[in-house]
Amino acid sequence: MTAFSLEPAQLAWCAELRSLAAERLHPLADKGEPGHVNRTLVAELGGLGLLGRLFTSGALDLCLMRESLAYACTEAETALALQGLGAHPVHAYGTEAQRARWLPRVTAGTAIAAFALSEPGAGSDAAALELRAEADASQAGRSSGAAQAGQSSDTAQAGRSSDAPVLTAAPDGPARWRLTGEKCWISNAPEADFYTVFARTTPGAGARGVTAFLVPADRPGLTGRGLDMLSPHPIGALDFDAVPVTAGDVLGEVDRGFRVAMGTLNLFRPSVGAFAVGMAQAALDATLTHTAGRDAFGGKLRDLQAVSHQVAEMALRTEAARLMVHAAASAYDADDPDVPRRSAMAKLLATETAQYVVDTAVQLHGARALQRGHLLEHLYREVRAPRIYEGASEVQRGIIAKELYARQEAR
Structure with a gap:
């Protein structure tokens, strides 16, 4: 199998998805409440075995899953992807104890994961993050900032929704660090059950002084609040008020957390492209149907x-994008240094x-495409965010140029 063709079994699996x-x-997605985690939908993804495949399949399979789900249900695609994004650092960099505690619940769809990297002042420039992990000299006492009587309805202990599983609040051992600061634009916040959090353990060290917890x-x-965003899934901010973390909470190595972040993003970036391709294909197919049946100027719209x-x-553009996504995923699976x-x-x-x-599909459909409930109205809202998250388009251009010049200098 090459990056430019799929086996019959893969094509059949995509059709089944x-x-x-x-x-x-x-x-199930239609029954969900916009801006909140749809736990019923996530549990169904787990029951179908799709969440488990996040940790047993390669990058190409992940792309095929995301494209296929996005074609028919973007909410299901996003729910699956966010479970993978939040939990992949645990799968790839976690200890045996961390994996045993969390991954079975993630794959069953009973625990919601989130990836907490971005901050109000550190979005595209992730190495500039300021959430502090300060050494806890006393190893005693707890912050009272978690949940106090009289909390407002939109600020609550993160993850404590009424149907969430009851988890252990206190760390397993004495705190080694206290996390203080803020995360923002975090998908699944504030309703996730655990977060992969990136914090600065060594001030002034840039990307080399970040640890994943x-x-x-x-x-x-740890408290959180939802943000009113142009998105059907929850996006929120997290406030850390001397949150205790221990050596047992570290993912990977101290001060090497940026590797955890980039390793995760290198896997998921091609699959963000697959999500986009799924939406593009759905818009293209809707346009083919519409232009073939729409009467205009004495014939069908397609005759113009x-x-x-x-x-x-x-x-043309959809197929080109699909091929590049498959090529990138295949390179990841082959451990290509050019990933x-x-x-x-x-x-x-x-x-x-x-x-x-x-956008072109909306234009060819006319006003009907902007009516609430129309497929293209839904896709028009969904398609904008992927150009920003997991590295905006400008960031991707910077990465491409940096890699090209590095390769030239190495010759």
């Missing part, structure tokens, strides 16, 4: 050359392509 998404997952949502001093050429361009560049290219091309395809 599209059917599952349309028939079983989409109805596994922080249960009910740790004392201006229309047919736009449709051809949509198809950062390929991952950045795949995410950049696919997300920019999806924006173009969905």
Whole structure:
């Protein structure tokens, strides 16, 4: 199998996933409350065995899952992806105890994971993060900032929704650090059950002074609030008020957390592209149906050359993006040293392509596409964010250029 073709079994699996998404997952997504974790939907993903595949499959399989689910149910795709993004650092860098405690619940869909990297002043420049992990000299006392009587309804102990599982609030041993600061634009916050949190353990050391921690949502001093975003899934901010963490909460090595972050993003960036390709394909197929059946100017809309050429361009760009996503995922699976560049290219091309395809589809559908509830109205809202998260398009261009010049200098 090459990056440019799929085996019959893979094609059949993609078709099965599209059917599952349309028939079983989409109805559950429709019952969810916008801006909140749909735990029923996540549990169904677990019951279907899809969450477990996040940790047993390669990057190409992850891309096939995300594209197929996105085609029929973007909410299901996003729920699956966020479980993977939040829990992959535990799978790849966690201790045996950390994996045993959390991964079975993640794969069953009974624990919600989140990836907490971005901050109000450190979005695209992730190495500039300021959440402090300060040494705890006393190893005594607890912050009272977690949950106090009279909390407002939109500020609560992170993850403590009424149907969330009861987890252990106190750390397993004496605190070695106290986390103080803020995270922002965090998907699944404040309703996740645990967070992969990146904090600065060595001031002034840039990317080399960051440590990744596994922080249960009910740790004392951790609170969260939802943000009103253009997104059906929850996005929030987290406040850390001297949150205790121990050596047993570290993911990977102290001061090497940026490797955890980049390793995770290198895997998930091509699959963000796959999510975008799924949306683009759905918009393209809807446009083919519409232009073939719509009467206009004495014929069908597709008979107008201006229309047919736009449709051809949509198809061309969608297929090109799909091939680049598959190539990047295959490179990751082959442990290719060129993964950062390929991952950045795949995410950049696919997300920019999806924006173009969905926008063109809206234009060819006319006003009906902007009506609430229309597929394209939904995709038009969904397609914008992937050009920003997990590294904005400008960041991807910077990564590509850096890798190209590094390769030239190494010759």
